[in-house]
Amino acid sequence: MKHLVTAHPTGFELNLQRQLNGSQPWHAWHRYPKVGLALVYYDYHNRALGQSCAASAYINKTIWRTERQQLNFRLGSGFAIFPNRFDLETNHKNTFVSSRLNATIQGRAEYDVALSPKVGLLMALAFNHYSNGATAKPNLGINMPTLMLGLNYHQRRVFTPLPVDAATDVPADLGKNFWNITTALAFKQRNESDTRLYTVNSVTVLAGRRMNRKSNLLVGLDGFYDRSLLAEQRDTVSGGRAFQDVKKAGVMVGHELLFGRFAFITHLGVYLYNPYKSNNFYYERIGMKYHFTERLFGSMDLKVHRGSADALEWKVGVKL
Incomplete structure (x- = not known):
C-alpha cells in the first residue's frame, strides 16, 4: 500500500x-x-x-x-x-x-x-x-x-443545568427483562472483478435486561443467509461436487449504551452452525440504534470478522 x-x-x-x-x-x-x-x-x-x-x-x-x-x-x-x-x-x-x-x-x-x-x-x-x-x-x-x-x-461557556426531577430520575424499565426480534438486509460485492451486489439476510432474537440508567445487557441467537457465498462456490467448487450450505447460525452476547432513544451497540458472537467455512468462527457487530416508538426501532450495524468488514446491515425490529 x-x-x-x-x-x-x-x-x-x-x-x-x-x-x-x-x-x-x-x-x-x-x-x-x-x-x-x-x-x-x-x-x-x-x-x-x-x-x-x-x-x-x-x-x-x-x-x-x-x-x-x-x-x-x-x-x-x-x-x-x-x-x-x-x-x-x-x-x-x-x-x-x-x-x-x-x-x-x-x-x-x-x-x-x-x-x-x-x-x-x-x-x-x-x-x-x-x-x-x-x-x-x-x-x-x-x-x-x-x-x-x-x-x-461558546455562546455560554459556563451553564447551569435544570433541576433533576426525582419522578423521572429512575427509568421505568430498570431491572426489567425484554425481547428484541429483528430482521436485517445488507448488500455486498464479492470482489473487484464481480461487480454484482448480492443480498445478505439475517434474523435475530435477543433477550435483554435494563441493568442501570445507561446500559442494557443482551444474549441471543442470529441466523444469516449470504448469497455471495453461493457465487463463490460456483467459482471454486470442482464439477460434480455438491455445494455446502451457506446458511449460518450463531449465539451472541451484547451491550447497549443508552442515550434516550439512541443506543450504541456492540455484539460478540460465535457460530454454532457454519458448514461453509468462509470466515472465522466468531463475529462482531458495532452499530447505532434508534427507537421510533417504545416498541419499534431501527439500526445500522457493521458486521465484521476479526476486524474485516463483512456486511453493513440495515435493521428493523420490535421490542416485546
Missing part, C-alpha cells in the same frame, strides 16, 4: 454543537454531554485517493471541566463522499476506497482552554475511519490518527 501513503493528509472541520441542559433525564445520567453536527474535508495529497467530504452527528462527553478548561471525549458517525473511487480501468491503484459513498466513524479526545469569555483554543487527538462495509470491493478502508488545532466559539 506504499503507493497510497505518499503524504500526510490535511483538512478542516466545521462543527455546530449544543450543550444539553437536563431537559431529558438521560442528560444528567451522562453528566450533561454535548451533541453536534460536523462537516469534514480532507485532501490526501495523492492522485489515486483525491479528497473526501463527510458529514456526521456526534456526542461529546465532558470528562473534566473547570470555568476555563474542558477535557472531552467525542464519538460520532456519518457518511463520506470520495469522488476518486477504485476503477479497474482508470483508478486501479486505489484499493482503499471502492465506492463514492462510505460510512465514517470518528473518535477523539479534545482539550479546550478559554482565550476569552467566549473563544476557546481547541487541541485534539482524533482517529478517523472510512469504509463502505464491504458493499463494494476492494475495501481496505482508511484509518487516520489525526492531530487537530482550532477555535471554539
Whole structure:
C-alpha cells in the first residue's frame, strides 16, 4: 500500500454543537454531554485517493471541566463522499476506497482552554475511519490518527443545568427483562472483478435486561443467509461436487449504551452452525440504534470478522 501513503493528509472541520441542559433525564445520567453536527474535508495529497467530504452527528462527553478548561471525549458517525473511487480501468491503484459513498466513524479526545469569555483554543487527538462495509470491493478502508488545532466559539461557556426531577430520575424499565426480534438486509460485492451486489439476510432474537440508567445487557441467537457465498462456490467448487450450505447460525452476547432513544451497540458472537467455512468462527457487530416508538426501532450495524468488514446491515425490529 506504499503507493497510497505518499503524504500526510490535511483538512478542516466545521462543527455546530449544543450543550444539553437536563431537559431529558438521560442528560444528567451522562453528566450533561454535548451533541453536534460536523462537516469534514480532507485532501490526501495523492492522485489515486483525491479528497473526501463527510458529514456526521456526534456526542461529546465532558470528562473534566473547570470555568476555563474542558477535557472531552467525542464519538460520532456519518457518511463520506470520495469522488476518486477504485476503477479497474482508470483508478486501479486505489484499493482503499471502492465506492463514492462510505460510512465514517470518528473518535477523539479534545482539550479546550478559554482565550476569552467566549473563544476557546481547541487541541485534539482524533482517529478517523472510512469504509463502505464491504458493499463494494476492494475495501481496505482508511484509518487516520489525526492531530487537530482550532477555535471554539461558546455562546455560554459556563451553564447551569435544570433541576433533576426525582419522578423521572429512575427509568421505568430498570431491572426489567425484554425481547428484541429483528430482521436485517445488507448488500455486498464479492470482489473487484464481480461487480454484482448480492443480498445478505439475517434474523435475530435477543433477550435483554435494563441493568442501570445507561446500559442494557443482551444474549441471543442470529441466523444469516449470504448469497455471495453461493457465487463463490460456483467459482471454486470442482464439477460434480455438491455445494455446502451457506446458511449460518450463531449465539451472541451484547451491550447497549443508552442515550434516550439512541443506543450504541456492540455484539460478540460465535457460530454454532457454519458448514461453509468462509470466515472465522466468531463475529462482531458495532452499530447505532434508534427507537421510533417504545416498541419499534431501527439500526445500522457493521458486521465484521476479526476486524474485516463483512456486511453493513440495515435493521428493523420490535421490542416485546
